[in-house]
Amino acid sequence: xxxxxxxxxxxxxxxxxxxxxxxxxxxxxxxxxxxxxxxxxxxxxxxxxxxxxxxxxxxxxxxxxxxxxxxxxxxxxxxxxxxxxxxxxxxxxxxxxxxxxxxxxxxxxxxxxxxxxxxxxxxxxxxxxxxxxxxxxxxxxxxxxxxxxxxxxxxxxxxxxxxxxxxxxxxxxxxxxxxxxxxxxxxx
Amino acid sequence: xxxxxxxxxxxxxxxxxxxxxxxxxxxxxxxxxxxxxxxxxxxxxxxxxxxxxxxxxxxxxxxxxxxxxxxxxxxxxxxxxxxxxxxxxxxxxxxxxxxxxxxxxxxxxxxxxxxxxxxxxxxxxxxxxxxxxxxxxxxxxxxxxxxxxxxxxxxxxxxxxxxxxxxxxxxxxxxxxxxxxxxxxxxxxxxxxxxxxxxxxxxxxxxxxxxxxxxxxxxxxxxxxxxxxxxxxxxxxxxxxxxxxxxxxxxxxxxxxxxxxxxxxxxxxxxxxxxxxxxxx
Numbered sequence: 001x002x003x004x005x006x007x008x009x010x011x012x013x014x015x016x017x018x019x020x021x022x023x024x025x026x027x028x029x030x031x032x033x034x035x036x037x038x039x040x041x042x043x044x045x046x047x048x049x050x051x052x053x054x055x056x057x058x059x060x061x062x063x064x065x066x067x068x069x070x071x072x073x074x075x076x077x078x079x080x081x082x083x084x085x086x087x088x089x090x091x092x093x094x095x096x097x098x099x100x101x102x103x104x105x106x107x108x109x110x111x112x113x114x115x116x117x118x119x120x121x122x123x124x125x126x127x128x129x130x131x132x133x134x135x136x137x138x139x140x141x142x143x144x145x146x147x148x149x150x151x152x153x154x155x156x157x158x159x160x161x162x163x164x165x166x167x168x169x170x171x172x173x174x175x176x177x178x179x180x181x182x183x184x185x186x187x188x
Numbered sequence: 189x190x191x192x193x194x195x196x197x198x199x200x201x202x203x204x205x206x207x208x209x210x211x212x213x214x215x216x217x218x219x220x221x222x223x224x225x226x227x228x229x230x231x232x233x234x235x236x237x238x239x240x241x242x243x244x245x246x247x248x249x250x251x252x253x254x255x256x257x258x259x260x261x262x263x264x265x266x267x268x269x270x271x272x273x274x275x276x277x278x279x280x281x282x283x284x285x286x287x288x289x290x291x292x293x294x295x296x297x298x299x300x301x302x303x304x305x306x307x308x309x310x311x312x313x314x315x316x317x318x319x320x321x322x323x324x325x326x327x328x329x330x331x332x333x334x335x336x337x338x339x340x341x342x343x344x345x346x347x348x349x350x351x352x353x354x355x356x357x358x359x360x361x362x363x364x365x366x367x368x369x370x371x372x373x374x375x376x377x378x379x380x381x382x383x384x385x386x387x388x389x390x391x392x393x394x395x396x397x398x399x400x401x402x403x404x405x406x407x408x409x410x411x412x413x414x415x416x417x418x419x420x421x422x423x424x425x426x427x428x429x430x431x432x433x434x435x436x437x438x439x440x441x442x443x444x445x446x447x448x449x450x451x452x453x454x455x456x457x458x459x460x461x462x463x464x465x466x467x468x469x
Contacts, residue, residue: 021258025251033246043247044412050250055257088409116240123240141203142241148205163200170199170234171227177237 006070013061021058029054032078034143039082039135041128053081075144075154079136086132119180126176134169137162192217194224198231312373312380312397313337314441315406318425321443328427328445332384332391335371339382342372351381351396352438353462360385361458362451365392375401392444394459403432403441418456435460436467 009027012020029050036049056077064073127138140151148166152159194214200206201214218225317336321328335341347370348354359367362385369384380397397403409424410432420433423441431442433456440459446452 018255018258022251025254029250030243030245033250034241034243037244038241047247047250050246051254051257054254058258119237120240120242123237127238127241138238139241142238143243148200148203159205163205164196166203167196167199167231170231170238172234173237174230174234180237 010061010064010070013058021054024057025054028074031144032074035075035078035139036082038124038127038139038143039132040085041125045085049078049081049085053078056081071144072150072153075140075146079140079154082136083132122177122180123173126173129176130169130172134165134172137165138169138173141166193221194218195227198224198228199235202228202232202235311402311404312375312395312441313404313406314395314443315404315408318405318408318423318428318430318443321428322426329389329391332393332443332445333369333386335369335382336373338373338375339371339380340373342370342381344370347372347381347383350379351383351394351459352436352466353396353459355465356458356462358458361455362387365390390445392442392446392455394455395441395443396438396459397440399434399437399439401439403439405430418453418460420456431456433460434463436463438463 009020009024013024032053033046033050036053037043037046040046040049053074057074064070127135130138136155137151140146140154141148146154148159148162151162155162194201194217197206197210197214201211206214218228314336317331317334320334321331324331344367345354348356350372365385365387367383368386368391369382371382371384373380373382375397378398378401380395380401383394383396385392385394395403405423405425411422411424413420413422413431418433420431423430423432425443427445429442429444429447429452431452433440433442438459442452442455444452444455
């Protein structure tokens with residue numbers, strides 16, 4: 001969303017316009033929910049995290065000063081809520097696996113569609129099992145499409161740290177999902 | 189002469205997050221260094237795999253529940269606005285009905301707590317049982333075998349029948365475990381059961397009560413969970429897996445040190461299948 005559009009929408013939210021809240025949710029809801037889903041690994045927690053993020057956003061939007069990009073402010077909120085949820089539940093055994101998400105592949109063969117679904121499911125589970133320090137940069141990069149610099153701003157660390165964590169995350173994913181390498185044509 | 193290895197920069201390199209100068213240095217190094225070359229293939233595979241993450245839309249209930257929460261938040265300030273500083277003192281004519289309302293509220297509150305206390309006594313309260321484990325985690329064998337208040341040793345057959353598992357072919361949900369203790373507690377004219385299974389130094393406890401009886405866990409967090417098709421609730425007790433689940437006429441609580449998913453599934457299925465069969469009879 002362009003900066004000026006963000007600014008106008010935020011002003012309308014500050015003024016208490018319910019429609020503006022709805023638009024904000026429609027624009028950012030997918031990103032927030034996806035991050036919550038892949039971070040927590042289960043839909044119930046993802047719903048809770050998403051609702052908490054937007055409730056906090058709506059009640060605290062008056063504190064957004066405009067000195068940073070709105071997106072950065074929003075993603076920091078998402079990261080904080082995800083970590084709070086993680087700390088609250090880290091004594092729970094992660095029983096639940098992430099449920100299947102429908103892969104839309106109308107042009108592809110059935111076999112490719114199934115293979116893609118299997119890879120997506122395995123990747124989601126593998127990402128959910130990464131340590132939070134590695135999981136967050138992965139999600140900010142691949143779900144929210146942030147640059148290393150933007151990720152560093154959200155997480156409050158250096159770009160070198162982001163690069164290092166993403167490096168380790170990529171290696172862990174490759175090792176844990178090596179069984180998919182041949183089938184997915186990823187090569188060795 | 190050792191060149192500076194580039195493994196730490198490989199993700200940034202492949203994702204276009206390094207300067208042109210740095211990219212040239214890395215490319216040249218990769219041509220000459222087999223160690224870094226081997227790692228770069230692994231990094232590339234990791235990147236390709238991570239690219240399979242795609243955005244997911246939230247269910248429609250997320251917004252509708254948010255909207256409800258926002259509306260509730262909005263109604264509170266309006267309520268406050270109606271009470272102005274001028275209205276702090278009630279007019280004389282309102283004193284009698286106000287006092288009647290006040291006495292009524294007090295009576296209702298006392299009645300509520302009396303009822304609540306009475307209801308709490310009919311619950312199977314595992315708060316202290318779990319609390320003891322939290323306080324002395326090193327003595328889990330002893331504590332998991334202990335009887336919570338009110339549970340007394342009972343005849344094996346009576347306990348199994350009260351737990352609805354008297355027809356189970358296997359003595360125990362897990363191989364090698366034996367049923368070491370079987371206890372009963374009468375709760376509001378119904379029986380709650382504690383079954384303690386032991387194998388060498390390992391032990392787990394399963395509490396079974398009729399559906400009409402409630403388990404209580406003090407102020408512990410409870411999280412909904414589902415695994416292997418069985419809906420259950422996970423109770424927050426450190427160093428244990430404490431699962432609350434039910435089927436048919438019974439609800440059960442499993443308390444174990446084990447975090448082995450296979451074992452937990454086996455125990456839950458043992459009780460759920462017995463209770464389902466019973467409800468179908």
